[in-house]
Amino acid sequence: MNAEADQGGGMDIPEEKLLWMYRTMVTTRKLYETMYEMYRHGSSLGNFVAGEGEEAIPAAICANLRREDSYKPNFRQTSCLFAKEGYELADVFSGNLFDAERGYLGFSLALGEDVGVYTGFALAAQMRKTGQVCVCTFGEGTASKGSIHEAMVIAAAWQLPIIFVLQNNQYCGGTRYSKVYRFDDLADRARGYGIPGRSVDGNDVLATYQVVREFVERARAGGGPGLIVAETYRLSPYFERAPGEVVIEEYRPEGELEEARERDPIPRFRATLADMGLLSDADVERIDREIETEIAHAMSDGRQRPRVDYEQYVQYAVAEL
Amino acid sequence: MAANPEAKVRMLDCGEAINAAFREEMRRDERVVMWGEDVITMESPTAGADLCTRGLFEEFGGDRIRDTPVVEAAIIETAIGAALAGLRPIAHVMTGGFQMGCFDPIFARLGTAYQEWKHPGSLPVVVMASVLGGAAKGADHALSPEALFMHSPGLKIAMPSTAYDTKGLLKTAIRDDFPVLFYTHREVMIREEKEPIPDEEYLIPFGKADVKRPGADVTIVTWSGMVLRALAAADELAGQGINAEVVDLRTLVPMDVDTIVASVKKTGRLLIVHEAMKRAGAAGEVAMRVTEAAPDVVRAMRTPIRRLAAKNVALPTSLRIERRLVPQVANIVATAEELVQESR
Numbered sequence: 243m244n245a246e247a248d249q250g251g252g253m254d255i256p257e258e259k260l261l262w263m264y265r266t267m268v269t270t271r272k273l274y275e276t277m278y279e280m281y282r283h284g285s286s287l288g289n290f291v292a293g294e295g296e297e298a299i300p301a302a303i304c305a306n307l308r309r310e311d312s313y314k315p316n317f318r319q320t321s322c323l324f325a326k327e328g329y330e331l332a333d334v335f336s337g338n339l340f341d342a343e344r345g346y347l348g349f350s351l352a353l354g355e356d357v358g359v360y361t362g363f364a365l366a367a368q369m370r371k372t373g374q375v376c377v378c379t380f381g382e383g384t385a386s387k388g389s390i391h392e393a394m395v396i397a398a399a400w401q402l403p404i405i406f407v408l409q410n411n412q413y414c415g416g417t418r419y420s421k422v423y424r425f426d427d428l429a430d431r432a433r434g435y436g437i438p439g440r441s442v443d444g445n446d447v448l449a450t451y452q453v454v455r456e457f458v459e460r461a462r463a464g465g466g467p468g469l470i471v472a473e474t475y476r477l478s479p480y481f482e483r484a485p486g487e488v489v490i491e492e493y494r495p496e497g498e499l500e501e502a503r504e505r506d507p508i509p510r511f512r513a514t515l516a517d518m519g520l521l522s523d524a525d526v527e528r529i530d531r532e533i534e535t536e537i538a539h540a541m542s543d544g545r546q547r548p549r550v551d552y553e554q555y556v557q558y559a560v561a562e563l
Numbered sequence: 564m565a566a567n568p569e570a571k572v573r574m575l576d577c578g579e580a581i582n583a584a585f586r587e588e589m590r591r592d593e594r595v596v597m598w599g600e601d602v603i604t605m606e607s608p609t610a611g612a613d614l615c616t617r618g619l620f621e622e623f624g625g626d627r628i629r630d631t632p633v634v635e636a637a638i639i640e641t642a643i644g645a646a647l648a649g650l651r652p653i654a655h656v657m658t659g660g661f662q663m664g665c666f667d668p669i670f671a672r673l674g675t676a677y678q679e680w681k682h683p684g685s686l687p688v689v690v691m692a693s694v695l696g697g698a699a700k701g702a703d704h705a706l707s708p709e710a711l712f713m714h715s716p717g718l719k720i721a722m723p724s725t726a727y728d729t730k731g732l733l734k735t736a737i738r739d740d741f742p743v744l745f746y747t748h749r750e751v752m753i754r755e756e757k758e759p760i761p762d763e764e765y766l767i768p769f770g771k772a773d774v775k776r777p778g779a780d781v782t783i784v785t786w787s788g789m790v791l792r793a794l795a796a797a798d799e800l801a802g803q804g805i806n807a808e809v810v811d812l813r814t815l816v817p818m819d820v821d822t823i824v825a826s827v828k829k830t831g832r833l834l835i836v837h838e839a840m841k842r843a844g845a846a847g848e849v850a851m852r853v854t855e856a857a858p859d860v861v862r863a864m865r866t867p868i869r870r871l872a873a874k875n876v877a878l879p880t881s882l883r884i885e886r887r888l889v890p891q892v893a894n895i896v897a898t899a900e901e902l903v904q905e906s907r
Binding site: 342347348350352355356357358359360361362363364365366367368369370388389392393395396399400 | 626644645646668
C-alpha cells in the first residue's frame with residue numbers, strides 16, 4: 243500500500259474537515275495536559291485518567307456525527323465530547339455533560355453496562371424512525387464484559403443503528419490484550435454476531451474517518467450495526483495518582499513506550515497535512531496558541547456555569563419513601 | 564362477561580387486567596413500548612397467566628412490542644437508553660430470580676444512574692417480573708427480591724395482590740416519570756375467581772396501603788401473594804374469636820407507614836409476613852419505619868412486633884420442603900394466636 247492509501251486515501255475529505263480533525267486532536271491532547279494540571283493542583287479529586295495517543299479515534303468519529311446523534315467516548319476520553327456537534331469546550335469544565343438531546347447518556351465506571359444503554363438509544367431511534375445513529379466506544383478490556391455481548395446480540399437481532407467501536411489501546415490496566423484474546427484480529431468477533439466488522443489503524447485519523455463514515459452511513463440508511471476495531475496505544479498511564487502517590491507502570495516491556503511515541507497520531511497527521519500543503523510550521527504554532535487560548539476561556543466559562551446543587555441532586559431519589 | 568352490564572364492570576382475572584392496563588396505556592401514549600423474552604410469542608411475560616400481552620402485537624405492531632433474545636441485562640439497559648431518548652418502555656424480565664442476571668442494570672443503572680449522571684429530567688421505565696412462589700419452582704423462579712431493590716435509592720416497587728389493584732397500580736407505574744419495579748405473583752395470577760373491574764379508567768396511587776380485611780385484635784402487614792394466605796389465615800382466626808386486620812402494603816417503595824400505624828394503634832399487635840427470606844428482609848424495614856414514625860404507638864403496644872418470613876435457605880424444587888421454608892396459612896394463624904395469647 244502506498245502512503246496515501248494507508249492514510250485512508252481520504253482525498254475527498256474537504257480541507258476544512260481535515261483541519262478540523264487536526265485541531266480536535268491537538269485540543270484533546272492539550273485538554274489532558276490542562277486537566278492534569280488542575281488535578282495535580284487539587285481542582286478535582288478521584289483518579290485522573292487520560293488517553294494520550296488515542297486522540298485520532300474520537301476526532302474521526304465526531305467528524306461523522308450530527309448534533310442529534312449519540313456518542314459515547316471511551317471512559318478515559320469523556321472530555322472529547324467537546325468535539326461532538328452540540329457540545330463545546332466549556333461544557334467539559336462545567337461538570338455536567340449529560341444531555342440526551344445531544345446524545346450523551348453518561349457512562350458506567352463499572353465498565354460495559356453503559357453499552358446496552360446506548361443500544362437503547364439506537365432502539366428508540368429505530369422505533370421512531372429518526373435517522374439518528376449511535377457510536378459507542380469501549381476499550382478492549384471492557385470488551386470482555388458480558389453486558390457487551392448482550393448488547394451486540396440485541397443490536398444484531400434488531401439491526402439497530404449503532405456502531406460499536408472497540409478501541410484497542412493494548413492494555414487494560416496492566417494486562418496486555420494478547421494475554422486475554424487468543425486471536426489476532428478482534429474484529430473477527432463481529433462474525434459471531436452476523437454484523438460487519440473491520441479493523442483499522444486507529445492512529446491513522448484518515449483511515450479511521452473513512453471506516454467510521456462507511457459504517458455510520460450504512461447504519462443511518464437502515465443497514466444495521468457494525469463493529470470497528472481501532473488499534474491504538476495508550477501513552478498515558480492507566481491512571482494518574484494523586485500527588486505523593488507512587489506510580490507503578492512496570493507492565494510495559496522496555497522500549498515499548500518510546501517506540502509507540504513514534505506512532506503518535508498527532509505528529510503523524512501533522513506530517514500528512516504538511517505533505518498535502520495544508521499546514522505550515524507557522525500554522526502549527528498559531529493553532530497551538532489559539533487552542534491554548536480557547537481552553538483557557540473555556541475553563542473560566544465552564545467553571546462559572548451553575549453546578550448541580552444538593553436539592554437538584556437528591557430530588558429524584560425516592561429518599562424518604 | 565360482565566356480571567352486571569348496568570354497572571359497567573367486567574369480571575377479569577389478573578392477566579386480563581394487566582392486558583387491559585397495557586392496552587389502555589399504549590393507546591393513550593404512543594411512547595409506551597415494551598420488550599422482553601417471549602412477550603409476543605408466549606403472551607405471558609409475567610408467567611402464570613396467558614393473557615397479559617395477547618392482541619397487543621396485532622394492535623400496536625412490531626415497533627412497539629418486541630420479543631428479545633435471552634439478554635436480561637440488555638433488556639434493562641436498552642430500556643434505560645430508550646427512556647432517556649424519550650420513550651416510556653416496559654421491560655419484561657420473566658421472574659424476580661432472573662433479575663439477579665441483570666442486577667447491576669436494575670440496581671445501579673436504573674436505580675442510581677440518573678441521579679449520578681445529574682440528569683434533570685425523567686427515566687420512565689417499568690420493569691415487570693413474576694414471583695413464582697408456592698409451586699416448588701426453585702430460587703431462580705420463585706425468588707422474591709424486593710428487599711434487594713428497596714436498598715437502591717431510585718426504584719419504586721409495586722407488589723399487588725388482586726387483579727383490581729394490579730390494573731390500577733400498573734397504569735400509575737406506566738405514567739410515572741421514574742423507574743418502577745412491578746411484581747406479579749403466581750398465586751394471584753392463577754386465581755380462578757375473577758374480580759369485578761370497572762370499564763371506566765381508574766388509577767391507584769403508589770404509597771397507599773389497602774386494608775383488605777378490618778379487625779381489632781392483631782394487625783397483619785403483608786403484600787403480594789402472601790396477602791391471599793394472610794386473608795385465609797384471618798378467616799381461620801375469626802373462627803377462634805381473633806379478628807385480624809390484614810393490611811396489604813401494595814407498594815413497598817413508597818411505603819404507607821401511616822396506615823400501618825393507624826392499624827397498630829387500634830390493635831396493639833403487629834405481625835409482618837412475607838415470602839422472601841427473613842434475614843435483612845423487608846419486614847425489618849417495615850418494623851423500623853413504624854417504630855421511627857410512631858414511637859409512642861409502638862411503646863404502647865401490647866406485645867413486641869413480630870415477623871414471619873421464609874427461612875434463610877435457598878428455595879427448593881420440592882413443594883414438601885418449600886412448604887416448611889415459606890410461611891403457610893397455618894404458620895400465620897399460629898403466630899397471630901401467639902401474639903394475642905401472650906398479651907391478653
